[in-house]
Amino acid sequence: MKTSFVLPADIEPLSRDPKATSPGRRINLHHSMCFGCGADAPVGLRIDVIAGEGLTVSASMKVEDWMQGGPGVIHGGLLSTAFDEVMGTSPLLLRMPVVTGHLEIDYAKPIPLGSTVQFTGEILGGVRRKVYTRAVAHLGDPQEPVAAAHGLFIAIDLEKHFAGYRDRAVHPSGHQNGA
Numbered sequence: 057m058k059t060s061f062v063l064p065a066d067i068e069p070l071s072r073d074p075k076a077t078s079p080g081r082r083i084n085l086h087h088s089m090c091f092g093c094g095a096d097a098p099v100g101l102r103i104d105v106i107a108g109e110g111l112t113v114s115a116s117m118k119v120e121d122w123m124q125g126g127p128g129v130i131h132g133g134l135l136s137t138a139f140d141e142v143m144g145t146s147p148l149l150l151r152m153p154v155v156t157g158h159l160e161i162d163y164a165k166p167i168p169l170g171s172t173v174q175f176t177g178e179i180l181g182g183v184r185r186k187v188y189t190r191a192v193a194h195l196g197d198p199q200e201p202v203a204a205a206h207g208l209f210i211a212i213d214l215e216k217h218f219a220g221y222r223d224r225a226v227h228p229s230g231h232q233n234g235a
């Protein structure tokens with residue numbers, strides 16, 4: 057699949073943290089109201105990202121009618137969100153919280169409503185706080201990808217990064233911290 061993404065020359069290998077989620081289990085360190093993975097979000101993708109061997113992850117997503125963009129197919133931005141979720145969760149295998157710095161998507165084929173998209177993702181390496189990832193999507197045949205993505209995620213100090221926003225956080229009750 058064609059892509060214009062270029063990895064940096066100084067990229068270094070990264071290692072899975074010994075305490076990372078075991079292969080086959082859901083990576084479960086985010087919050088339940090997240091648009092990408094939260095079970096309590098009123099609208100969302102509800103993607104379960106599953107730890108794989110090494111620095112790999114997998115996920116699947118049924119393409120529901122409300123995800124429609126062009127007639128009969130998924131909205132490209134929504135697919136981008138799914139890739140963000142899959143790749144953004146993978147650095148938790150390093151036990152490293154991150155935010156998205158840069159995201160690139162290569163769309164190869166239209167993805168019909170009603171299909172189930174299978175994602176595989178992997179961490180390619182890192183440079184200082186930067187974690188480089190890639191993911192591929194297919195509809196059942198890994199040899200026939202329908203889209204692929206590269207993501208650059210930046211490690212953060214969770215408490216500091218969200219310090220100014222926590223009073224806006226929405227909880228399953230529908231209430232905000234400051235409400």
Ligand SMILES: CCCCCCCCCCCC(=O)SCCNC(=O)CCNC(=O)[C@H](O)C(C)(C)COP(=O)(O)OP(=O)(O)OC[C@H]1O[C@@H](n2cnc3c(N)ncnc32)[C@H](O)[C@@H]1OP(=O)(O)O
Binds near residue numbers: 140158186210212
């Ligand atoms: C959350 C819970 C976990 C659980 C995660 C669960 C999965 C969540 C999946 C969804 C994730 C999201 O959508 S997160 C939401 C969307 N993203 C955001 O809101 C991020 C907004 N941006 C920021 O807050 C900031 O720009 C940061 C934190 C990314 C970087 O700011 P900083 O901390 O001041 O660091 P800074 O020095 O600028 O950058 C560090 C290094 O990254 C490089 N860098 C920074 N941005 C870019 C960029 N766009 N393209 C290339 N390189 C970049 C810099 O050159 C530098 O490289 P060098 O000098 O070292 O070479």
